Amino acid sequence: MLKNDEIKILKFLFDDLNNNPTMRNVSMSLKQKYPQTFKTIKNLEKNGFIILNEIGKSKVIHLNFSKDNLYYICVEIERTEDLCKKNMEMLIIKEKLKDCGNFVSLIFGSHAKNKNLKGSDIDLLIIIPDEKEVEITNKKIKNALSLYNIDLNIISEKSLFEMWENKRELNVGNEVLKNHYVLTGFETYINYLRKKYGR
Structure with a gap:
């Protein structure tokens, strides 16, 4: 413990x-x-x-991402709970995303840095296993979150790892490493990090 x-x-x-x-x-x-x-x-x-x-x-x-660590998942969950306590809108978005499918979703940008202004768009990254699902996932999420000012980015797992390979390039994959909150798919996201950082 x-x-x-x-x-x-x-x-x-x-x-x-x-x-x-x-x-x-x-x-x-x-x-x-x-x-x-x-x-x-x-x-x-x-x-x-x-x-x-x-x-x-x-x-x-x-x-240390060299081995499976359930506590890392717990830490990410607790970070997200802290965010949702401060920002009820994030809690609602998180719950709506759960009904849209099985994927990793992350908040990044000004909302993740707690530097958002009223009316700031919410930067949302969705990571799906297969690129073929982008269109369907996009429709589901846009319908579910139509009341919110969302800047939606949907990428495949393969694209995420390609972005991470280009460390110096400015892209959403690298941006979420600098500041993020996981909304759904905690365990999968930790597994992505294990693949990236595992030593």
């Missing part, structure tokens, strides 16, 4: 999957005392949740 401090750090690491912070970065970002952060990170490393790599005198933190 994860402790609150451990969950807090894992949530922070999931906020930006491209960011590989040092212990000091984590301590400062979470406004924690360094010894407390150090101890928590060492426990996470000991239990296989993270990997520490030495770069100079600093230790850089990476999530």
Whole structure:
């Protein structure tokens, strides 16, 4: 069972999957005392949740995607619950998406950064297993979410991995690594990350 401090750090690491912070970065970002952060990170490393790599005198933190980890799914679910508590609209969208099919859906952009203005469109990425389903999925989601200002992006799993291969390219695949909330398909999304980052 994860402790609150451990969950807090894992949530922070999931906020930006491209960011590989040092212990000091984590301590400062979470406004924690360094010894407390150090101890928590060492426990996470000991239990296989993270990997520490030495770069100079600093230790850089990476999530450990080399093995299946149910706690990662729980952390992503908890992050989304936190978002839905602050933004009821996201909870409604999440529930409507569940009825549209079996796929991964993620919020990204200004709503994921909590920098959205009133009337800002909601950037939504849908990842489907097969490209042939794009048109049907598009219709279902547009009907279900017609009352919302949605910028809908639907891609196949194959397209997602192609985007991730081009790390420097500005695309939705890379953008969701920097800031996202999973609305549906938590386990599948973690499996995508395992394929991308698994060491």
